[in-house]
Every structure is written in C-alpha cells, then in structure tokens.
Amino acid sequence: MTDGTATRSAAAASAERRRRRVPYLLLLPGGLWLAFFYILPMLQLAGTSLKSGSFAGGYRFSWEFSNYGAGFSDFSAQFLRSIAYAGLATLITFVIAYPLAYFIAFRGGRYKNLLLVLVIMPFLFPFLLRTLAWKIILADDGFVVDTLKAIGLVSHNGRLLATGTAVVAGIAYNFLPFMTLPLYVSLEKIEPAMVEAAHDLYANPRTAFRKVTFPLSMPGVVAGTLLTLIPAAGDYVNAQLLGTPQQSMIGNVIQSRFLLVLDYPVAAALSFTLMLAILAMIIPYIRFTGTEDLVA
Amino acid sequence: MTTVAPAMRRRGRLAEGVRRHMITFYAVLALAYLMLPVAIVILFSFNDKNGKFNFVWSGFTLKYWKQAFEVPGLLEAFLRSLRIAVFSSFVATILGTLIALALIRYRYRGRAATNIFIFLPMATPEVVMGSSLLALFLTFKIQTGLTTIVIAHILFIISFVVVTVKARLAGFDRHLEEAAMDLYADEWTTFRKVTLPMIMPGVFAAFLLGFALSFDDFIITNFNSGQVVTFPLYIWGAARVGVPPQVNVFATGLFVIAVGLMGLSIWAQRRRS
Numbered sequence: 001m002t003d004g005t006a007t008r009s010a011a012a013a014s015a016e017r018r019r020r021r022v023p024y025l026l027l028l029p030g031g032l033w034l035a036f037f038y039i040l041p042m043l044q045l046a047g048t049s050l051k052s053g054s055f056a057g058g059y060r061f062s063w064e065f066s067n068y069g070a071g072f073s074d075f076s077a078q079f080l081r082s083i084a085y086a087g088l089a090t091l092i093t094f095v096i097a098y099p100l101a102y103f104i105a106f107r108g109g110r111y112k113n114l115l116l117v118l119v120i121m122p123f124l125f126p127f128l129l130r131t132l133a134w135k136i137i138l139a140d141d142g143f144v145v146d147t148l149k150a151i152g153l154v155s156h157n158g159r160l161l162a163t164g165t166a167v168v169a170g171i172a173y174n175f176l177p178f179m180t181l182p183l184y185v186s187l188e189k190i191e192p193a194m195v196e197a198a199h200d201l202y203a204n205p206r207t208a209f210r211k212v213t214f215p216l217s218m219p220g221v222v223a224g225t226l227l228t229l230i231p232a233a234g235d236y237v238n239a240q241l242l243g244t245p246q247q248s249m250i251g252n253v254i255q256s257r258f259l260l261v262l263d264y265p266v267a268a269a270l271s272f273t274l275m276l277a278i279l280a281m282i283i284p285y286i287r288f289t290g291t292e293d294l295v296a
Numbered sequence: 297m298t299t300v301a302p303a304m305r306r307r308g309r310l311a312e313g314v315r316r317h318m319i320t321f322y323a324v325l326a327l328a329y330l331m332l333p334v335a336i337v338i339l340f341s342f343n344d345k346n347g348k349f350n351f352v353w354s355g356f357t358l359k360y361w362k363q364a365f366e367v368p369g370l371l372e373a374f375l376r377s378l379r380i381a382v383f384s385s386f387v388a389t390i391l392g393t394l395i396a397l398a399l400i401r402y403r404y405r406g407r408a409a410t411n412i413f414i415f416l417p418m419a420t421p422e423v424v425m426g427s428s429l430l431a432l433f434l435t436f437k438i439q440t441g442l443t444t445i446v447i448a449h450i451l452f453i454i455s456f457v458v459v460t461v462k463a464r465l466a467g468f469d470r471h472l473e474e475a476a477m478d479l480y481a482d483e484w485t486t487f488r489k490v491t492l493p494m495i496m497p498g499v500f501a502a503f504l505l506g507f508a509l510s511f512d513d514f515i516i517t518n519f520n521s522g523q524v525v526t527f528p529l530y531i532w533g534a535a536r537v538g539v540p541p542q543v544n545v546f547a548t549g550l551f552v553i554a555v556g557l558m559g560l561s562i563w564a565q566r567r568r569s
Contacts, residue, residue, distance in 0.1 A: 234421025
C-alpha cells in the first residue's frame with residue numbers, strides 16, 4: 001500500500017520533472033539559431049571592430065579602439081544626418097499615421113478590415129520598386145515639382161530629387177505602415193465608454209482626446225515610433241536611390257566600407273556604434289513597458 | 297444658463313461634425329499617399345519607354361507583358377527568391393512556433409530573458425544584422441551564397457513568427473487543454489487534437505508574413521549573398537543602368553496573385569459561416 005503510493009508519487013514527480021523540462025526543449029532549436037546567428041555575429045562584429053591591419057595583409061585582433069575614433073571623426077556628418085533624417089521621417093509618419101489610424105479605429109465601421117488591407121497593400125510590392133517610384137513622382141519636370149513651383153514652395157530652378165527632402169520623404173513613405181498598425185491596435189483597444197465618460201464630465205472633444213484617448217494610445221505611439229525610427233536610422237536604400245553622396249547616411253557608409261572598400265574594422269566599429277545607439281534608445285522603453293509587452 | 301447650454305452643445309456638435317469630415321478627408325489623403333507609388337509601379341509596367349530608364353511616361357504598350365520572360369536572369373532571380381522565401385519561412389515558422397508555445401503554455405525561469413532575446417533582432421537595424429552576419433562569415437571563412445542567405449533569412453523571420461503566433465494565442469483558453477487531459481488524452485494527443493488546431497491560423501499567418509519579409513529583403517541579403525542574385529538584388533543592380541519594365545510586370549503579377557488569393561480566402565470564409 002505505502003509502496004504503491006511511493007511509486008505513484010515517484011512517477012508523478014518524474015512526470016513533473018519532465019513537464020518542467022518541456023519549455024526548455026521547445027526553446028532549444030530556435031534559441032540555438034539565435035545564439036549562433038545573432039549573438040555570435042554581434043560578438044564577431046565587436047571583435048572585428050577592434051582589429052587592425054589591411055585587407056591585403058589580413059586583419060588581426062589587437063584591441064584597436066582607434067577604429068571607433070577614426071570612424072566617428074570621419075563620418076560624424078553621416079551619423080548626425082542619419083539621426084536628423086530618421087527623426088524627421090518618424091515625425092512625418094506620426095503626423096500622417098495618427099489621424100489615419102484614428103479614422104480606421106473609430107470611423108472605419110464595417111470597412112475596418114478593408115482599410116487595414118489598404119494600409120499594408122504597399123508591402124505586396126518590392127520595397128526597391130516603391131522607392132524607385134518616388135524617383136518618378138519627384139522627377140524634376142514632374143507634376144509634383146511643377147505644382148510646388150507654381151505655389152512657390154520650390155524655387156524656379158529648384159528640384160526635389162537628389163535632395164534631403166526626397167530622402168526624408170522616401171523614408172517616411174516606406175515606414176508609414178509600421179507606424180500606422182501599432183497605433184491602430186492601441187486605438188482600437190480603447191473602450192468608447194471611456195471617451196463617452198469624459199464627454200459626460202463636460203470635457204470638450206479636444207480635452208477628451210488630450211486627457212483620455214491620446215494617453216491610452218501611448219503603447220502604440222511608442223511601438224510605432226520605435227518600429228519606424230530603428231529601421232530608418234539604418235536605412236541606406238532611400239539615400240542611395242533618391243539622394244546623392246551629399247545625403248548619404250551611416251547605413252551607406254557601413255555598406256560601402258564592408259562591401260566595396262573592404263575596410264572591415266572601421267565598418268564594424270560604425271555598425272556596432274549604431275547598434276549601441278539603438279540599444280541606448282530602447283532600454284528606457286523596456287523599463288517603461290516591461291518585457292511582456294515587447295513581444296506582444 | 298439654460299439658453300447657453302444648448303448653444304454650447306450645438307457648437308460642440310458643429311465642431312464634432314467638422315472634425316469628423318476633416319479626419320475622413322485626411323484619411324483619404326493618407327491612403328492616396330500610400331497608394332501613389334504602387335499605382336506608379338503598375339502604370340509603368342505598361343510604359344512604352346524611351347531610352348534606358350523607365351522614369352518618364354511615353355505611351356501605353358503591352359509589349360513588356362508579352363515579353364515578360366525575355367529578360368536574361370530576371371525569371372531566375374524571381375524564382376530563386378520564391379524558393380528562398382518558402383524554405384526560410386517554413387524553417388523559421390517551426391522554430392518560432394516552438395518558442396511561442398514555450399512562452400504561452402509554460403511559466404518557467406528565464407521567460408523575461410526569452411522575451412528580450414526575441415525582441416532584440418527586431419530592434420536591430422538591418423545594416424547591423426547584415427554586417428554582423430558578414431563579420432561572422434568572414435571570420436570563419438565561410439563562403440557567402442545561397443546557404444548564408446537562407447541562414448540570415450531564417451534568423452530575422454523567427455522573431456516575427458514568435459510575435460505573430462503569440463498574438464494569436466493571447467486569448468488562448470488553457471481550460472480546453474485541461475479538459476482534454478481530464479478525458480485521458482495524453483500530452484501529445486492533447487497537443488495534436490486541441491492545441492495545434494487552435495494555433496494553426498496564427499502559424500499560417502506567421503508563415504505568410506515570413507515569406508513576404510524574406511521575399512522582399514534587400515539590405516541583409518546584400519551583405520550575405522556572395523554571387524547569388526535574388527529578385528531585390530536584381531532590381532538593385534538594374535537600378536543603375538535602368539530597371540527593365542518587366543520587373544514592374546513581375547511585381548504587378550505577384551500583387552494580382554496575392555490579392556486574388558486574399559479575395560478567395562475571404563470568400564471561402566464567408567461561405568463557411
């Protein structure tokens with residue numbers, strides 16, 4: 001009798017132990033992939049950034065911290081331009097996306113899903129083709145430039161293509177859905193009763209928006225901003241296709257140092273610096289929202 | 297007092313009305329802005345272009361649709377991208393779904409760390425991810441090519457799969473699994489008969505998202521492709537010397553197929569319910 005209970009509880013204990021092992025087994029394959037192809041490359045990137053030598057003679061690890069100084073002093077303009085362009089583009093996408101997301105969430109009615117499909121539809125076209133389309137839209141003798149010239153926003157012999165304006169417009173366009181979708185998700189979650197309650201308490205529409213709707217949409221604002229700002233800061237396609245070397249961003253430098261100049265250490269130092277800058281931006285966000293919301 | 301209140305309310309209603317229409321107008325403008333480049337891409341597949349570049353509208357033609365497959369290398373690049381996308385997304389969907397299951401069904405030590413670990417790749421700019429992988433391949437003298445492209449694609453898709461499957465399972469009712477166990481189903485049977493059918497729509501959505509991300513990826517692929525040319529890399533190379541309108545034909549064709557499939561699935565759903 002006591003023997004039976006003992007065996008049973010032993011069996012239960014081993015089943016329990018097996019159950020406790022299950023989540024780790026589930027994590028193992030994907031975790032290994034991430035460890036080998038995310039964490040290890042990051043370490044290699046950091047390692048490469050501390051190498052010295054030349055492409056012909058080979059690069060050797062030597063704690064060469066001067067790569068960071070060299071990278072920063074040679075390419076500070078591109079770094080600052082990346083921050084400025086990415087920040088500006090994020091602001092523009094926010095101004096365009098918030099009312100759009102608001103409209104879909106609160107006035108979309110039965111067309112909500114159709115409108116959402118329209119928002120993500122551009123993704124069904126290759127990113128590079130969409131960017132090249134801006135080259136056609138902003139062309140020197142095109143409709144847009146002619147109109148802006150007529151109302152005096154562009155000077156008589158001015159142009160948009162091959163300027164910072166074109167690059168910022170291209171970036172803002174490309175990441176608009178990244179901003180719109182998280183904003184929509186958080187606006188859609190807001191109970192209409194909350195806003196009605198504000199109205200019942202004599203808040204005018206503007207106050208109700210400022211005190212109730214907007215604060216409740218904050219998770220979407222933060223997520224949308226990060227989802228736009230991070231890829232925008234590293235983008236080099238828009239600067240390459242819509243700008244000139246005068247508009248080149250840090251991404252342009254990293255890719256040309258890596259793939260054309262073959263100056264791996266400085267390229268790696270610049271790339272690693274960009275990663276650290278992004279992390280510095282994200283950590284307060286993690287503190288603000290907690291880890292659970294990150295992946296939801 | 298009594299006369300002021302209705303007047304105020306009327307003015308409030310008027311402001312509300314203006315706001316309502318303004319936001320409609322604004323939303324239409326924003327959507328038009330989103331659609332404009334897409335319309336240009338479609339339109340310029342019919343452009344009877346002059347010279348190398350397809351940037352100026354110079355008349356309608358069906359020529360490039362008829363000669364869609366006659367550009368050397370384009371079809372190959374397109375098909376290669378399709379194969380890479382199907383394979384990478386398939387593998388990443390399996391790896392990511394397993395992680396999502398661990399996150400949803402179990403409370404274990406290291407959950408918070410898992411969340412951060414999944415989030416990090418999504419928060420990494422593509423140039424950094426692409427260049428770090430290249431640094432790895434260079435250090436270990438691994439020749440870049442098809443294999444390294446697939447390795448990179450699987451990597452950046454995994455996180456998106458986890459997020460998508462997890463979002464789908466947020467409202468997941470654990471009681472259903474417990475009910476199955478009470479009815480003497482073992483863990484594997486419970487998983488197969490209860491859990492899997494519930495997560496399947498999420499898994500399928502994750503696969504499609506992964507496919508789209510892989511098919512359209514340029515930046516990470518550019519770092520790790522070696523001599524291999526994918527569809528986005530083909531466009532990038534062609535951009536310097538003039539993109540043939542057939543590229544627009546391929547993009548439009550793919551779009552039509554995607555919208556067709558989407559319409560079909562909505563129609564099928566409507567019919568079922």
